[in-house]
Amino acid sequence: MKSYCQSFVLGAVITIGLLTSAQAALPIQQLDSYKGTKAYLVQTQSLPMLDIEISIDAGSRYDPASKAGLASLTGELLNKGIRSSTSNLTEAQIADQIADLGADISVGVTGERALIRIRCLSRPDVRDRAVQLARLILSSPSYESTVLNREKQRISAGLLEAETKPDFVLDRRFRKAVYGDYPLGNAMTVKSIANLSTLELKQFHQQFYRSDRVTVSMVGDVSQSEAQEIVKTLVQDLPQRGSVIPSLPELARSPVENLSEREITIPFDSQQAHIVMGMTAIARNNPDYFPLIVGNYALGGGGFVSRLMNEVREKRGLAYSVFSYFAPGQETGIFQAGLQTKNDQASMALDVMTETIAQFIAKGPTQSELDAAKANLINGFPLRIDNNRKLLDNVSSIAWNGLPLNTLDTWTEQVNAVTREQVESAFKKYLAMDRMKIIVLGAKQ
C-alpha cells in the first residue's frame, strides 16, 4: 500500500469543462444493462477521480411491520465483514484497505433504497481495487453476530439519546401521522431491532440485493467501456432473480379530518417549541412537479426571500429557521413545513405559519413572486451541476426516479413554462389545510 503514496502527486490538470454552455449539462450516457442492472455515466475528465453510486431497491419501506430497522441494519453492516469463496475480510481489514487506497466507500439506507457510494482516484490500479472491494461489500457481507450485537447496542443507545431531542421526537411523530400504516410510518425502535438476527439480515440481503434491483450511476474520468466493465464487476456475484417480492401497499392520501384529529401536542420541557405541518404529496415523476417546486420556492423554499421567512422571521422575529419543502421520490413523498420558537410564542407562530400556507394554497403566488422564483431557479441552474458530486446527485435522481435522460437539458425550459395559474391549481390539487397533520412539541405555557 505504501507505494500508492508517492504517485499521487499532481501534475498540471487538463481542463475540460463540466458544461458545454451555461445552461447545458454534459450528456448522460445509458450503458448496456447487465444482469438486469441499469447503469448511467457522465464522463468528466478535468480531475483524475471517479464517483460511483450503487442504489439497491432495498430501503426501509420493505421492513416487515414488527421488524422496523431490518433494511437499515442489513445495509449498515455491508462493510463490516466479508465472507466469499475467495475472500474473508474483517471490518478492520476492510476499513484499512479503503484507507490505504485513499478512497471513500460509504453505505447507508433511506426509505426507498440502500446506497453504496465510492469516491476514488481514477488511476486504474487504485480504481480497480476500490471496485473489487465494493463488489464484495455489495454481494458478500458476512453478518457476524458479534458485530450485529455491537451495532444493535450502539443504535439503541443512539435512539435513547435521540428521544431526549426535540427535533427527533417531533419528526418521528410526524412521520407516524403522515405515513400511518404504510411501512415508513414505523420508525425503528430499541424494541423493533432487539430480536433481529443475523439469519434475518442474511435472508433480507438474499431477497433484496439482486442485480435486477440495482442501479449504478457514475461521474468522472473513465471511458464508456471501462464504466461498462465496472458495472459487470460490481454486480457479478449477485443473484439476478429470486423469490417474488410482494408489492408495497399504496400510500393513501392524507384524509380530511377535524383539527382535533389532525393536531397532536407533545409535552416536552425544551426552551423552544418545535412545530411541523404537512401531508402526503407527489412522486418525482408527477407532471405537476415543476409548478410545485417553483411555487414552493416562493412559499418556503427560497432561502431568505420566501413568504414564510418574511412573515415569521423578517416581520416578526419569531424564529431562526422556517421552511417548507416537497420530498418526492420514486413513490409518493411528503410536503412539510416547520419552525422552532420559544415556548410562549408557539401558538402565535403556528397561527402565522398556518395563515401563510392557507393563503398560498388559496391564491397561489403573486406574479412578482412567481417571476422572482423563476429568475432564481433559472439563473442559478449552473450551480446545480458545477461539480462531480452535484452531477452524481442529478444522475442518481434521474436514474432512480425513471426520468428522461434529457431532464437536465430541459430543466430551465420546464421552470420557465410554469404559469401562476398552474402553481395555484397544483397547490390546490395536492395540498389542503383540512388534511394537514400538525405536531406541536414543547412546554405548556
Place this chain on the structure above:
Amino acid sequence: MRQSLQLLFFGFWLISQLALGASTQSTEDTHEYLLSNGLKLIIKEDHRAPTVAHMVWYRAGSIDEFNGRTGVAHVLEHMMFKGTDEVKSGEFSRLVAAEGGRENAFTSRDYTAFFQQVEKSKLSKVIQLEADRMVNLNFDDADFAKEIQVVMEERRLRTEDNPDSLLNESLMATAFMSSPYRHPIIGWMNDLINMKANDARQWYQNWYAPNNATVIITGDVDPDKTYQLVEKYYGGIRAHELPVRKPQLEPDQKGVKQVHVKAPADSAQLVMAWKVPRLQPDNINNDEPYALELLAAVLDGYDNARLNRTLVKQARLADNVEAQYDMISRGPALFIVGVDLAKGKTIAQAETGIRQALAEVADKGVLDSELKRIQTRLLANQVYKRDSIFGQAMEIGGFEMAGFSWKDLNTVQERMQKITPAQVQAVAKKYLIDSTLTIAILDPQARQSAKAGVQK
C-alpha cells in the same frame, strides 16, 4: 449563517479538514493583489464550469469581543442583511436571489465571512452589493430589535436545547481563564438580552474596513478583468485605523481542571482537552503542530483508527469517539478527545480507556503503516478537494485569517508528508499531560416531560 458555524463542533471540523486538505497550488492559477486601501484580493481560476464563488472575509470574530458584549460579531453578521443607504432592509438577499445566487454568511472565533455563489456573468452584481455593505450599512433600531430576537432563537436552538453545545461551552469557559476563546461565538444569553443596536453599529465601525478584509474569488474568471471589477467597487472605500488588539495571552495552566454539566440527555459524555501549540505564521517549519494533526488522524481519522477500534469495538467503553485538533487558528489550540459512554460504563472507566489508548502511542509509538495510511489519504484529498470551488475558497480564507498566506498551503502539505512516527509519538508524550488538561463531563438528566411526551 446567519447560521453561524458553531464553533467547537461545526467550525472546528470544517477548519481541521481544510488544514488537512492543504495543497499544491500553482501560482499560475492563483493571483494575489493588494488594493491601495489595504484590501487584499485573492483569485483562484477554475474553468471547469461557468460558476464563481465570491467571498469577503473580515478579520473580526468573537476573539475580538469584550465581556458584556459577547456575540456582537455574530449579531452584526445578521445585521449586514438589514440595508444600506441604497439597498433597503431585506433587499440584499432578494437581489442576490434574482441573479440565481446562493448566499449566506458565517461567524467563527477568528473571523466573519459573507459569500455568494453565482453563474459567472452575475459576478459584477454581487461584488457591487458586497462592496456597498462594507461601508454603507445603515439599519434602524426596529430591525435590530427584531433580529436580536432571531439570534436568541438561534441560541435556544443550537445551545440551550442542545447538551453537546452546553458541554462545549463549559469546556471552553473552563479551559481558558483569560483568552476570549472562553466565550461562545453566539454570545452568552444575558449579553444578547442586553445588547443594543449601537453595540452592533460600533462593531461595524471598528472592524468593517478594507484594510481588515480579504476578498476571495474562485471559479471561471479572467483574473485581470476580475481585478478591475474589484478595484471599481471596493477600491473607493477608505481605509481607517483599526482598534488595538491586545494579545490577551492565556496564562499557563497549573493543573487539571474539571467541569460537570447537567443537561437533558441519555448517555454520559466525557471530553478531555489539552492545551497544545498551534502553527505560527512566522514558524511554519515547526513540526509539532503537523505531528499533532497526524496524531488526531491516527486516533480518529478513518473507520479503523485507534480510538474507534479500541474503545468502541473492542472494549465497548464508548458508542462514539472523536479526536480533534486544528493547528490553524488565531487563538490558543486544544487537542480534544471526546466519547459518548456505552451503557453501564462509568466515567472513570472511560477516562482510563482514553488514557491507555494515548499512553500506547506515547510509550510504543505508531506504526509506519498507520501513518502512511493517513498521509495517503491527505494526498488523495488534494484531488478530491478540487471538485469544489467553494471549498477551495474556504480553505484559502481560513488560512489567510489566521495570518498565513495561501502560498503556505503548499508547504503545509509537503511537511505533513514528512512527519515520522517518532515525531507523532513525541508530541503525544510531550503535550498530552495533566498539567494542561481540562475535563468536561456531561451528567445526563431525564427530561421532566419525556415519559409523557414520547409516543412509541
